[in-house]
Amino acid sequence: MTPRKDLLDIASLSNEEIEFVLANAAPFKDLFRRSVKKVPPLRGRTVLTLFYEPSTRTRSSFEVAASRLSADVTHFDVEFSSVVKGESILDTVETLEAMQLDYIVVRHKQAGIPNLIARNTAASVINAGDGWHAHPTQALLDAFTAREVLEDLRGRRALIVGDIQHSRVARSTSLIFRRLGMEVAYLAPGSLMPRQIPDEITTFGNWQDAFDWKPDIVYLLRVQSERLDEPFFPSATEYHNNFGLTDARLKVLNDRKLWLMHPGPVNRGVEITDAGMNYERSLINQQVENGIAVRMSVLYWLRPGAAPVA
Amino acid sequence: MKRLYKNAQIASADSPKLPSADVLVEGDRIIGVAASISDASDAEVIDCTGRILLPALFDIHVHAREPGQEQKENIASCAEAAINGGVTGFIMMPNTTPAIDNAGVVRTVLESARRARIGSSIYTAGAITKGRKGEELAGIAAMKNAGAVLLTDDGFPVDNPQVLRRAMEYARDHDLPLASHCEVKELSGKGSMHEGSVSYSLGLPGIPSISEEICIARDIRLAEFTGTHLNIQHVSTARGMDTIWRAKQRGIRVTCEIAPHHLLFNHEDIGDFDTHYKMNPPLRTKEDNAALLEGLIAGKFDVIATDHAPHTPFEKNQDFASAPFGITGLETALVSLYDRFIAKGIFGWDIIVKHYSAQPRSLFKLPTVPVQEGGVAEFIVFNPNRTTTFTREFMKSKSLNTPFLDKQLQGQIERVIYRGEELLAR
Numbered sequence: 001m002t003p004r005k006d007l008l009d010i011a012s013l014s015n016e017e018i019e020f021v022l023a024n025a026a027p028f029k030d031l032f033r034r035s036v037k038k039v040p041p042l043r044g045r046t047v048l049t050l051f052y053e054p055s056t057r058t059r060s061s062f063e064v065a066a067s068r069l070s071a072d073v074t075h076f077d078v079e080f081s082s083v084v085k086g087e088s089i090l091d092t093v094e095t096l097e098a099m100q101l102d103y104i105v106v107r108h109k110q111a112g113i114p115n116l117i118a119r120n121t122a123a124s125v126i127n128a129g130d131g132w133h134a135h136p137t138q139a140l141l142d143a144f145t146a147r148e149v150l151e152d153l154r155g156r157r158a159l160i161v162g163d164i165q166h167s168r169v170a171r172s173t174s175l176i177f178r179r180l181g182m183e184v185a186y187l188a189p190g191s192l193m194p195r196q197i198p199d200e201i202t203t204f205g206n207w208q209d210a211f212d213w214k215p216d217i218v219y220l221l222r223v224q225s226e227r228l229d230e231p232f233f234p235s236a237t238e239y240h241n242n243f244g245l246t247d248a249r250l251k252v253l254n255d256r257k258l259w260l261m262h263p264g265p266v267n268r269g270v271e272i273t274d275a276g277m278n279y280e281r282s283l284i285n286q287q288v289e290n291g292i293a294v295r296m297s298v299l300y301w302l303r304p305g306a307a308p309v310a
Numbered sequence: 311m312k313r314l315y316k317n318a319q320i321a322s323a324d325s326p327k328l329p330s331a332d333v334l335v336e337g338d339r340i341i342g343v344a345a346s347i348s349d350a351s352d353a354e355v356i357d358c359t360g361r362i363l364l365p366a367l368f369d370i371h372v373h374a375r376e377p378g379q380e381q382k383e384n385i386a387s388c389a390e391a392a393i394n395g396g397v398t399g400f401i402m403m404p405n406t407t408p409a410i411d412n413a414g415v416v417r418t419v420l421e422s423a424r425r426a427r428i429g430s431s432i433y434t435a436g437a438i439t440k441g442r443k444g445e446e447l448a449g450i451a452a453m454k455n456a457g458a459v460l461l462t463d464d465g466f467p468v469d470n471p472q473v474l475r476r477a478m479e480y481a482r483d484h485d486l487p488l489a490s491h492c493e494v495k496e497l498s499g500k501g502s503m504h505e506g507s508v509s510y511s512l513g514l515p516g517i518p519s520i521s522e523e524i525c526i527a528r529d530i531r532l533a534e535f536t537g538t539h540l541n542i543q544h545v546s547t548a549r550g551m552d553t554i555w556r557a558k559q560r561g562i563r564v565t566c567e568i569a570p571h572h573l574l575f576n577h578e579d580i581g582d583f584d585t586h587y588k589m590n591p592p593l594r595t596k597e598d599n600a601a602l603l604e605g606l607i608a609g610k611f612d613v614i615a616t617d618h619a620p621h622t623p624f625e626k627n628q629d630f631a632s633a634p635f636g637i638t639g640l641e642t643a644l645v646s647l648y649d650r651f652i653a654k655g656i657f658g659w660d661i662i663v664k665h666y667s668a669q670p671r672s673l674f675k676l677p678t679v680p681v682q683e684g685g686v687a688e689f690i691v692f693n694p695n696r697t698t699t700f701t702r703e704f705m706k707s708k709s710l711n712t713p714f715l716d717k718q719l720q721g722q723i724e725r726v727i728y729r730g731e732e733l734l735a736r
């Protein structure tokens with residue numbers, strides 16, 4: 001396996017690399033049951049989190065993962081930096097380059113920003129979510145979590161429900177599920193379903209058809225509250241009634257013993273109800289815990305200074 | 311002083327055939343074209359064996375960025391870029407800062423243009439509306455009197471159909487063609503590339519084909535209604551082309567442009583967010599490439615025009631959504647079309663001469679420059695056996711935003727002759 005500098009998306013990973021990251025996440029997770037959860041592989045290394053979009057969960061997850069590997073962790077506070085004064089991304093990167101960091105974890109609302117940064121730094125760049133494009137560590141933790149309950153994913157089915165159009169999670173997680181042998185379907189209102197998705201992904205416009213497809217996992221996406229102002233659907237209530245996991249639909253999950261996933265944070269009353277949050281086959285908290293293990297595995301795997309993969 | 315271009319293959323708009331001939335130039339004129347000219351012992355002889363001699367090009371869609379955006383380009387650098395690409399005349403677009411939307415600015419840019427080596431062949435368009443805002447009509451008659459040859463808000467459509475109707479009526483009465491950048495802004499939204507399979511996988515907001523196609527249909531209907539000569543700029547979709555073709559067959563006064571990049575590239579070329587493939591209208595699909603190429607060969611397009619749109623490296627070296635639309639084209643158009651199409655036998659030299667030299671001039675009632683006895687000596691000597699590498703040093707434009715940067719292509723523009731004068735000789 002050629003050493004890899006950056007993790008920018010799922011599409012560019014080989015199956016061997018995916019398996020490597022997933023395999024190493026397991027022993028890292030085992031550490032969490034010990035009283036001392038810290039191991040030394042990244043001692044003396046510096047990890048910087050560069051978040052242009054607010055995200056407490058993902059950022060904390062990376063920071064905990066880096067700390068448990070004994071790295072020094074710093075946060076570049078975009079809110080107070082000159083970025084808001086119009087400094088360009090590449091000016092910022094040049095500054096960071098002078099600090100000789102080893103890893104930069106970046107989140108940005110524009111697709112492709114991590115790719116741009118990766119081309120201009122020797123540090124390893126980890127994409128923590130860019131626009132609608134990719135969220136590779138989320139995909140890896142989703143795959144890890146799905147394997148914990150289903151073991152072999154080949155021939156299994158995942159139904160991803162919600163705002164597909166604006167979702168980097170749908171793009172990355174559907175890709176890794178398919179790479180591991182799963183079949184994937186999308187369920188979304190037509191206005192939030194991209195017109196040209198890969199042929200291998202089945203699409204549904206209502207829950208009944210989607211349930212008839214017999215999924216093993218139902219993966220709910222967060223409905224971004226800012227979308228409520230645009231004419232993608234008439235109202236949050238209408239969305240909930242037609243595409244949310246109502247109590248009646250939750251009963252179907254329960255009767256058929258289907259697993260429930262969600263990347264968090266959830267909108268109670270929109271895509272999920274209180275009862276859904278307490279569903280016994282909900283994997284939501286497990287996803288959070290696994291996120292740390294998978295991100296440790298990613299940091300352990302990447303090689304700062306390696307040649308970028310074209 | 312005479313010059314004898316010996317043993318060249320002469321390209322014309324009428325036929326893909328390339329008859330061999332000697333071309334004798336004196337002053338600004340071609341004084342002889344014949345299979346063999348031997349009685350010109352006083353002439354400097356230029357051996358053109360194996361070279362194509364074709365009428366020089368004319369580009370009706372160029373962003374010279376003057377006034378106000380001289381960090382990208384100015385008229386002087388733009389003219390040198392044009393010469394470097396075998397283009398000896400062009401029309402400047404009015405999306406400058408301030409916009410070319412009144413007679414004063416028209417006079418200023420034309421005065422600046424006169425200082426270029428091809429100064430008397432540089433023309434300007436004037437904006438349709440003040441500040442290109444799509445609200446109030448610009449001073450159309452005054453701009454025409456000052457020398458504007460075309461009206462356009464290029465870069466933007468005129469959203470309000472009532473404003474466009476009035477502008478067309480005015481343009482018609484002043485005998486000015488009106489060019490439309492066709493786009494329904496609400497459908498394009500925040501899109502930065504074609505809406506399709508690649509915009510899905512890159513997670514970029516898309517510009518759907520219908521954004522362009524609906525506006526083409528609307529503007530043609532208005533042109534038909536008002537009887538105005540409408541030119542549709544940079545057609546990028548097969549459906550858009552078909553709509554225009556049907557209108558032409560019904561006798562509506564509509565003409566249209568094809569940009570080389572819409573023939574050469576498609577959305578898959580964007581790859582890893584490469585902003586050198588970001589332009590508006592966006593690169594569409596492989597199927598569109600094929601249909602547009604077929605349309606060009608079938609005569610559905612009037613002109614090839616580059617939409618030469620310089621931007622600085624700093625501006626283009628941003629994330630895909632933030633980078634500006636547009637690539638340069640003047641210096642690369644002829645060689646890239648040769649490399650991809652003529653060299654491979656996909657079309658002949660007549661397509662280039664017809665669509666990138668003769669018809670662009672005819673459209674604006676300018677004399678064409680065929681290689682013939684008695685005609686103006688304005689031609690290119692093209693060597694198909696040499697290559698061109700588009701390095702920084704090669705490029706005369708102030709900007710380098712082209713997908714061809716540092717690429718080597720087959721074919722080289724060896725000489726450019728403008729009114730008898732050799733402006734370029736490699």
